[in-house]
Amino acid sequence: MEYDLHNTNKEQYVNTGYGKIKRSESTISSSSVDENLIENEKTLDIASFLKTVPGVNVIENNGDIKIQIRGNRSLMASNDPLILLNGSPYNAPLKNLNPRDLKTIDVLKDGSATAAYGSRGANGVILITTK
Known part of the structure; x- marks a missing residue:
């Protein structure tokens, strides 16, 4: 099944951290996973949603999910992006989130x-919004 990620029938908005702006007015590098994709996808795996986002590398190892945005930025420090769930930092494993609630x-x-x-936010930010 194919999904239209660039639906032109309605205006798309980008969550910038400061608020939402029209994608056509945005100058930031961002990507989104649409609610329609989340609703229609049969798998119950957040990693599969993040794999559809350009520039995001998702590595699954024994049930753990490792995410990198824009590749390695440091040899010694963490390269993990900041994950926010409804505006609050989320430090638990992503597999604990129910994709049907997203x-x-x-x-x-x-x-x-940044x-x-x-x-x-130097390694990127993943903003997750629930229903």
Whole structure:
């Protein structure tokens, strides 16, 4: 089954960390997983949703999910992105989230993430919104 990720029938918005703006007015590097994709996908795996996002590398190892945005940024420090669930930092494994409870997943990939979230956003930010 194929999904239209670029539906032009309605205006799309980007979650920037400061609020939502129209995608056509955005200058930041971001990608989103649409609610329609989440609703229609038969798998119950958040990693499969993140694998559809350009620039996001998802590695699954024995049930653990490792995520990198824009590749390695440090040899010694963590390369993990900041994950926010409804605006609050989320440090638990992503497999603990029920994909049927998700509304959207937005990924901020450039310097705007650092501007909005400081050094914690330097490796990118994944904004998860629930229904």
